[in-house]
Amino acid sequence: MNFYQKLGGLILGSRLRRLSEYFLSEVNKVYAEKGIPFDASWFSMFYLISKNEHISLIDLAEALEVSHSAISQLAKSLEQKGLLESYPSEHDGRKRLIRFTEQGRQLQEAVEPVWAELDQAMQELMHENEANTALLSSLMSVEQSFAQKSLSQRLLKR
Incomplete structure (x- = not known):
């Protein structure tokens, strides 16, 4: 039994x-x-932008369930690379929207075939055995449990 298996939850x-870093x-x-x-x-950001003509940073943060700050930093980095551009909303000048630049759109088109290959490879992996098949539903269950009662609430209530 290795270190990770020994310590369990x-x-x-x-x-x-570790698994996320390996995957990426x-x-x-x-x-x-x-x-x-x-x-x-x-x-995640590229995928959501590819499915929307434009989207606000707030909407991205909410959809991805991450902080506005994290999304803003990534958007700024991608804007500096020439992949995204931001502009004020026509309906609400306080709101900033982002969209692909032409360079960003070309990159999105280049990565979509890789996404399709990745989706197929992950489908195959998920069906290799029962444990793999159950992984996504198990992750969803843990996420729902944390949405109902955070880990900090669980720890501090003891």
């Missing part, structure tokens, strides 16, 4: 982070091998 966050690293190897200048950590 106590180290769940670290295991999920492997996908980045594919982008690099194909000569696509894309980072897997951009996926």
